[in-house]
Amino acid sequence: MEVERVFIGAGCNRIVNNVSWGASGLVSFGTQNGVAIFCPKTAQILTTLPGHKASVNCTHWLPSNKFSFMATKLKQHYLLSGDANGCIILWELSLPDKNWKYILQLPESHKKGVTCISGIMISQTDAMFASSSSDGTVHVWELIFPSMSGGDCKLSLLQSFSAGTKPMVAVSLAKLPGNNGRIVIALGGLDNKIHLFCGERTGQFVRACELKGHTDWIRSLDFSLPINSNGETNNLLLVSSSQDRGIRIWKMVLQSSSVERSQEFSLTSFIKGPIFKAGSMSYQISLESLLIGHEDWVYSVEWQPPLSVDGIECEQPLSILSASMDKTMMIWQPEKTTGIWMNVVIVGELGHCALGFYGGHWSPNGDSILAHGYGGSFHLWRNVGFDCDNWKPQKVPSGHFAAVSDISWAKSGQYLLSVSHDQTTRVFATWLDELHSTNEGAWHEVARPQVHGHDINCVTIIKGKGNHRFVCGSEEKVARVFEAPLSFLKTLNHACLDKYSSPDDDVQTNLQILGANMSALGLSQKPIYVNATTEISERTTNEGMDTLETIPEAVPVEFTEPPIEEQLVWHTLWPETHKLYGHGNELFSLCSDHVGKIVASSCKAQSASVADIWLWQVGSWKAVGRLQAHSLTVSQMEFSYDDKYLLAVSRDRHFSVFSIEQTTASNEISYGLVAKQEGHKRIIWTCSWNPLGHEFATGSRDKTVKIWGIEENSSSVKLLVALPQFSSSVTALSWASIDNEKRDEGILAVGMENGLIELWRTSISRTENGIGSAKSATSVVALRFDPFVCNVSSVNRLAWRNSEMDMDSRTMELASCGDDHTVRVFRINLL
Known part of the structure; x- marks a missing residue:
């Protein structure tokens, strides 16, 4: 047998910074403790990545959509995911064969949940990223990509520091204009200030200055690439959004070396804002614009990704996407004549849906925008206009958010x-x-x-x-x-x-x-x-x-x-x-x-x-x-396929079988207890009937599956076979038959608490005439699903699409659902 993933339905964790749109064109998001990857072009979830033990708070691609102009020749793309325990995992996607690989868990984990991960590409093989956490610390890392396919990444922790007394929830990095190799990190959080730290490529970040103006928590920060003005790229823009409903654009200008030190403290520089030094260069910060338009907390702001020309030159568009809890996303651009920033596009206004958007993201080429909302849902708009903007809703994957x-x-x-x-x-x-x-x-x-x-x-x-x-x-x-x-x-x-x-x-x-x-x-x-x-x-x-x-x-x-x-x-x-x-x-x-x-x-x-x-x-x-x-609680019940028996399993470690008779004339129902027996040493979670007879399987927290048969004459139940112990509690079973001449073969699907799924081929031998009660049963493992295909946490239910399979088709479909918020459909091919 071989298994093929047909469908995954999942909702997005309801948390800011959870979604990232990569230069690969794929979108990542956390769904409970799994990382899901979806393709906006097909509106399908491609896979989920297992590894986290706690709910995933944030994901970030390297390279992200902002650096897609540097990713034209990259064969490997990397993804970072952080969870509520403070653990960060690095994943690798090989574009040629679409294969995912778990690289490593970052050695220095945060003491509390990760709130934000943000990174930049220094070169095509060199990246830096920073992570913030509820424990108040910020970790800065360097990641060097392998020079050839199949090589190993080099990861090194450059620095850990604390930005203030309160946790930071927004991070952004940028290379400072002036080509001096220095990096600036902007941090924002619960103290309403933006903290700027400067440092070299090797680390040693020191506090440069603080930007004040917002009156509530800062929720999102994003640096532009250096802006080209008058033929020189001496400007850098930073956009910030807050729970005060406002968006602020800050401008950093490289000061010419002829500026006198005495002028640094003149009245004009005080109005403009602080000046900070990075090595031998000084940068003047001023508030470029204050954008007012949203009616609720603004959870995310993001610059439109740069447009690349032949993969070499790139130009930063002056266009900002904002997403708010007022159920709208807005695109802001400066007017050509006055330079005043205006909202030129508004999408959303979902009417009677629940609360609004937790984040908004640009596609790498800037023709689509994606929001994720309170209901775990995605909302995608594509600009289909030729001469003017015309944003139309598009299909997206959907699913449960619990x-x-x-x-x-x-x-x-x-x-x-x-x-x-x-x-x-x-x-x-x-x-x-x-x-x-x-x-x-x-x-x-x-x-x-x-x-x-x-x-x-x-x-x-x-x-x-x-x-x-x-x-x-x-x-x-x-x-x-x-x-x-x-x-x-x-x-x-x-x-x-x-x-x-x-x-x-x-x-x-x-x-x-x-x-x-x-x-x-x-x-x-x-x-x-x-x-x-x-x-x-x-x-x-x-x-x-x-x-x-x-x-x-x-x-x-x-x-x-x-x-x-x-x-x-x-x-x-x-x-x-x-x-x-x-x-x-x-x-x-x-x-x-x-x-x-x-x-x-x-x-x-x-x-x-x-x-x-x-x-x-x-x-x-x-x-x-x-x-x-x-x-105690009856945890699952199932009728036999001829409806003569009802099987029930319970938390009291017993199973019971009832006979059910329906008289069609009077529509009366009679019933009686056939057997009750202690089947396992722990809670029995699940059960399933053989579609071709009166045999059934039970699965328990004691990590075992047992197959039982009902004795037709004596109305008692006997144990036919006990499967070898599994790696985790058995939480779901589903039995299907294979329609062939033997009439006694089947496939038993077993789902476990750790998310793994196995298929066991069962064979029942009956009395000499081939009918009646079973004499014995054998069961051998036929297929163990790849962990990248399975659920990421406990499987709650398994169900075959049709319990009987025609041998001519050679394929069956199995559905599963679990605590990882996903619904999955697998195609099983009999080889």
Whole structure:
């Protein structure tokens, strides 16, 4: 077997300085404790880099977008990532083969979380970078790239120093004009001042001066490249932004050597600002401009990357991108006649979305701008105008910004549904293009059915005939039932181009519900009916301003191409049709049978009286049974593929098997406990049935997986095989069968707490006639996934796209989700 990564969906950590756009054209960002890399051209996440033990706070490319003119001949690009523990890791990307390599963890780590990393290219093979931390220290490093491919980097710590009594959260470096080889570092943070330090290439940075003016925390600093004026590059510009909503541009001018020392303290120089010395040269600082336009904290400012001419000369455009919590990004440029800085482009204003932007970044060639927001989302605009600016939104990758707790495939595999502690439910699907309908299509988020008021723990899609429905459970005692509206069914047809539709689906195409509205508290989503859309538009125009009680009506939309973030949030909600009351604590696990008639649910429990499994009848949504067997939380449940048995595993280290019988005539359900047994020495986290028989696997915190079989006649359970001990707690299992003549082969996918995934080939031998209970089982490891492909932290759920595989196709698809905020789809090729 071999594995191929098909899709990664992930949201961005909600922190400033987390995103970096490199000269390679790729964007890096932290997603929990992983570093994700995405390609803006394809709107796909390419990979995640494992290595950090804590949440990733910041990333920085060497060379970054500012130095793309120096990177035309570079085969290797480097990435720095810093986390909340103070650890910084250096990675290498080989451009020819697109391979990533973990180089090293920086030997001098900070005592607390890294707040910012910023670097500059001294030459094509030499870079300097500085890192700041909540512990108040700043580390300055030199990195020398290998002269030939396959060589080693040389990394050396030049200096560590403290800039002040309070932590610094913004750093920028620049070469001072005048070609004297001196470097200036600007630091900004919680004391509202900009601290300038000067030093030589070898280190020994000393305090040059302080710049005062901002009245709140300084959030972002960025040096331009030296500005060409009157044929000389004697000017350097520094832009700063703050929580005082203002942006300031500071100008550093190289003083001519004829300036008398007595003039340094004259009235004119006092008005202009401080003068600092770097070696034999002096630099005059003045406030060039104060930019006022944002209505909230300005989290980031960045100069447009220089334009290169034949990779040699470069010109710094006078253009600044700012991103703010007021949900806008602005581009500022000086007017040609007066020189007054004005905001010439404003994008954003996301209407009803959550809080605004944590940062904004230019593409290396300056034709695109990217923002990352409070909801872990990306927002990309590209300038598509020829003669004048015309910024249009573009597709970007999306995903959850908190742990993804559960996933479920649609009944015929058209899409994957995921739920998360970020309080959203999301639908991911391949979007097929009509021009290339033979291709597989690229994965995108196509709907966000639920935006909830609680962290969501579990979900199950109801199989069987009828419309698309799912049940989810969260940090409340209620399970909620959602049904797909007409707008989603039409969008799904565009996405799949009817590839998966079949006459057996019996989906209601004459639905009267077009979409759903969010309530004021985000707890219950009311339906919008087809004939009500005209009333909505009339009502919203008449009522005018919104109040807290009346959130503006959503407008359900049928999409003909993958929706972007603003559309997902507001136009793809599903109506909630039922609430299931009964549990005493927050819901923890859900499952449904394969004919779509029963849903089973469990909740968090500390005693046997609360640990009941409730059975609900689909349609009437009445409670039709309470199964008692466990004394602590039931962690996972699953129906056997013929729906005769319900398997449950629990934190009390036991598993239980119940027989379930449904009489079609009276719709009555009878059930009974077949077996209850202590299966492991620690919590049993997960279980999965063999699709071809009454065998099941259990996985536990004791790092073991065991395969059990039900004795058909005696109604008892016997252990068939115990797999060798794994490297970490087993947190997810999913069993699929391989359809061949033997009829007893399968693949068991095993997910672990450390994020790794393994596939084991199983073989069940039965009694002589080939039917009935299993005599024995064997299992051998077939494939261990590469860590660069796997989840970066605990795998919460694994799910095969179809449990049975036709041998003719030779490929299967496996989905995973985990604490690293990601949803992943893998293609398994049988060689």
